[in-house]
Amino acid sequence: MKVIVVGRTKEKYLLEGISEYVKRLGGYTPLKIVEVKDSSKAEEEEKILKAAGDDYVVALDVGGKELSSEEFAAFLKKNLDKKMVFVIGGEGSQGHQQLGYLPG
Numbered sequence: 001m002k003v004i005v006v007g008r009t010k011e012k013y014l015l016e017g018i019s020e021y022v023k024r025l026g027g028y029t030p031l032k033i034v035e036v037k038d039s040s041k042a043e044e045e046e047k048i049l050k051a052a053g054d055d056y057v058v059a060l061d062v063g064g065k066e067l068s069s070e071e072f073a074a075f076l077k078k079n080l081d082k083k084m085v086f087v088i089g090g091e092g093s094q095g096h097q098q099l100g101y102l103p104g
Contacts, residue, residue: 001025002032002085004051006044009035048087056082061089 009015018033025031036047048057056079067075076084 001029001083002034002052002055004034004036004048004085004087006036006048006087006089007038044089052085052087054083055085057085057087059087059089 009018022031022033034051036044036051038044039047
């Protein structure tokens with residue numbers, strides 16, 4: 001599993017939380033965090049798609065479909081056969097055209 005983050009995480013408490021969850025998930029699946037530099041929307045999309053490669057991209061977007069924990073777990077279970085990439089956008093990067101949204 002891969003998480004692509006637009007922008008750099010600087011806050012110490014967030015870095016500690018990320019580190020803890022990477023450690024927790026490590027027993028279940030390898031997890032890689034990829035940071036993509038903030039830039040124009042088109043440049044961000046290009047960098048995100050390059051980092052994602054052929055993996056299944058799920059754009060986590062404030063304007064996307066909201067799932068409960070149970071729904072998200074069912075989505076993950078349904079897609080276990082896919083290499084997943086979760087994209088967390090930077091400030092104002094919602095709505096990347098090429099990335100789409102979580103399927104309903």
